[in-house]
Amino acid sequence: MQIITMRPREEKRIKEGHLWVNKDDLSHDLDVPPGTLVRVSTFDGASMGTGFYNPLSKIAVRLLACEEEEAGTAFFVKRIGQAQALRQLVLPNEEGYRVVYGEADLLSGLIIDRYGDYLVMQMLSAGMDVRKQNIIEALLTVFPTCKGIVEKNMSQTRTREGLELVDGVVWGTVPERIQFIENGLRLEIDLTTGQKTGYFLDQKVNRAMVAKLAKGRTVLDCFCNVGGFALNAAAAGASLAVGIDSSALAVEAATRNAELNGLTNCSFEKANVFDLLRDHLAEERAWDMIVLDPPSFAKHRGALRGALAGYAELNRTALKLLKPGGILVTSSCTQPVTEHDLMDILYRESARVRRRLRLIYRGAQAPDHPVLLAMPETQYLKFLVFEVADA
Missing domain, CATH: 3.30.750.80 (RNA methyltransferase domain (HRMD) like)
Structure with a gap:
């Protein structure tokens, strides 16, 4: 097994448990195919473990084990x-x-x-x-x-x-479509054409929380994908649950899932969420609960400013559309956006539109998405639920 050496004083992060050795951390390159298993050592020769080396990637080595171990x-x-x-x-x-x-x-x-x-x-x-x-x-x-x-x-x-x-x-x-049970609902998804791996499993626990708050409420589920939050709300007794997504395939799948579960108080619509919320504002429509579960707005810190602006507009408009005593459910899967960033947005935008917020639930990704403490990159989902009142 070939050895690749880190630059002096670059190993602190790795010693603390981080698993990515960046290209700039290395003192030299290796002439081996991408994916080759190598041993990483400090500049002084101490072993840091074994991992996959890729000279084409900014993450040059992805560590797997502390000891030398074959990856068969x-x-x-x-x-x-x-x-x-x-x-x-x-x-x-x-x-x-x-x-x-x-x-x-x-x-x-x-x-x-x-x-x-x-x-x-x-x-x-x-x-x-x-x-x-x-x-x-x-x-x-x-x-x-x-x-x-x-x-x-x-x-x-x-x-x-x-x-x-x-x-x-x-x-x-x-098969073209498969079914599985989540939170008592039978869901049908397409593993080949669906987004990501077919379904957003990371919100499982948070969907159950929304269900607890939905009874008797009108619920607007924004960026609904195949219907997760809207379906859970409808099954829990929401008076009306409406899901919005820009994907026609997602809306069709969500509609099938509502029918599969016999939910007549649930419907789905293909629309741009930002445009639809503005239209509802112009029409003076109001909701008891709004769920905001957008896709990632930024993959790296260079796009953070635009992402924060997007979250600000989204939450500001939702706050305007909620009735007094309503519930705002807001989340972010954008890894560079911290919970502090999201809280700060809610603090500023609620003051701007004169709404008083009380945080009643703070969630994260489900426990099948564990967080490696030494790698903040593994923690990405922020999930907040607020009671909304007039200021």
């Missing part, structure tokens, strides 16, 4: 098995959940989601990509009842790793 099928069986054991502990008896969450499960660049007997995987690093067959073999060992495996490798993260964008069924057979 047996390695993935062990790591994926450990990840699955944690999920059985924190979310027992669930049909849909994230089995592997990359760095948080010490498998940098690998995402695996489970929907009953079907698995979806994303390989976001060269090291994982070249070991696709090992990963498939490991999954079939850990999940012997698996009927099909889909790869959804369409993330732009792959292009930064020098990898092609590909998707499709890589093992077994997968």
